[in-house]
Amino acid sequence: MxxxxxxxxxxxxxxxxxxxxxxxxxxxxxxxxxxxxxxxxxxxxxxxxxxxxxxxxxxxxxxxxxxxxxxxxxxxxxxxxxxxxxxxxxxxxxxxxxxxxxxxxxxxxxxxxxxxxxxxxxxxxxxxxxxxxxxxxxxxxxxxxxxxxxLSSTREQKEISKCSVHLLTPLRIRRAGEQLRELDFPTIIRNITRRLAALTERYGGHLHADAAASVCELSSEVHTISSGLYWSEVSRYSNRRNMKMDLSGMLGAMTFEGEMYHFSPWLYAAQNLHIGRNVTFGCGQIDVVFG
The missing domain is CATH 3.30.70.1890 (Alpha-Beta Plaits)
Known part of the structure; x- marks a missing residue:
């Protein structure tokens, strides 16, 4: 394919x-x-x-x-x-x-x-x-x-073994009702494939479901070689809801090692579409650097 x-x-x-x-x-x-x-x-x-x-x-x-x-x-x-x-x-x-x-x-x-x-x-x-x-x-x-x-998957890069992911705005991911305060590579890939699936199903475009499932399986073979993540406390007051809302999340950077060419199209998509919750407020914006 x-x-x-x-x-x-x-x-x-x-x-x-x-x-x-x-x-x-x-x-x-x-x-x-x-x-x-x-x-x-x-x-x-x-x-x-x-x-x-x-x-x-x-x-x-x-x-x-x-x-x-x-x-x-x-x-x-x-x-x-x-x-x-x-x-x-x-x-x-x-x-x-x-x-x-x-x-x-x-x-x-x-x-x-x-x-x-x-x-x-x-x-x-x-x-x-x-x-x-x-x-x-x-x-x-x-x-x-x-x-x-x-936004398409034409930016696959060959012969790359390292990748740094920088969290530019708070990344908010829930698992079992709790906010994650640690992050690994499979979580990033699962989030972008699910986000693409939800967007293309509801608003047009296409996603190859088998390819998405395959890249999620492969993501477990990628290792974290450094992590500088920290928790950032952010809140906002909603006039519409008349209450304070929590927008806290993870910031910082991580570096991963593995056969990264499998993941470059998906990571570029994540860079454009954000990941996690509250992206309509700007959360989950990332930058990706391959090495």
Whole structure:
């Protein structure tokens, strides 16, 4: 089987750039804050909001229905002064890409993005298709000729025996109802194969189920040669739920050794799709380096 037959999924990575209009002190972890801001703006378009933010309501009462989007927050900057740029990614997955134009139109129509407890004003500067750095909205004009990107398994690398995985945002994985505080390679591979299965089943694309099962079996042969993981305490206050929510998780880096070429397509997919829980708040973002 060629690597291109393993999986395929449409995605539209929107790089959104905002300009600060007044001095603002923002929370340490912006993922949940930006999630609320984007949700509030998109709620102005009922169809868009229902499909992207409330899709799990159509899951016949099942828990943990996968969402068709991801958010990638910026690195921490406590103080934004007037004129500073705040950049983040909002990534549509699978059939949610069909709503790209409506998402852009709705975001552009908002006079300001009000961020943080003080509802500080940020103004939309431009929006790019992140993987191609092509402008979608710039200088008041919208590019209507959009080409959806494809996440596919064509990046298999031969003759690699080591791999480092860096957890950039808190990784939250539950097992038997408890948050994991340790991580091994099979857990990473199981998470990305399950995530791909859930996304492609619900939002289009394909996954070769036998290949996914096979790579999960092979993952047990990979060994951890170093680990620098630590637990990061993160919480957010949800205005909608009127309660504090826990977003704590693992951060740090690990290095693995084995016949890594089997896993490179899946790890690149994990790099794009995140793993674990709460990816819509930016959790579970990883970076992968092969050696």
């Amino acid at each position: 060629s690597s291109s037959d393993l999986f395929s999924l449409s995605y539209m990575p929107l790089l959104i750039r905002l300009k600060c209009c007044e001095s603002a002190r923002l929370p340490r972890y912006l993922g949940s804050t930006l999630h609320g801001v984007i949700g509030w703006i998109l709620s102005m378009n009922k169809d868009v909001y229902q499909y992207i933010f409330e899709n799990r309501k159509y899951g016949c009462g099942k828990l943990d229905i996968v969402n068709p989007y991801i958010l990638e927050p910026p690195r921490y900057q406590e103080i934004y002064e007037e004129g500073d740029l705040l950049c983040f990614k909002f990534i549509l997955l699978g059939n949610a890409c069909n709503y790209t134009k409506s998402v852009i139109d709705t975001l552009v129509s908002s006079p300001y993005f009000e961020i943080g407890a003080g509802r500080k004003k940020f103004k939309l500067v431009d929006i790019f298709q992140a993987d191609k750095l092509e402008p979608i909205y710039q200088s008041g004009k919208i590019n209507t000729k959009l080409t959806v990107s494809k």
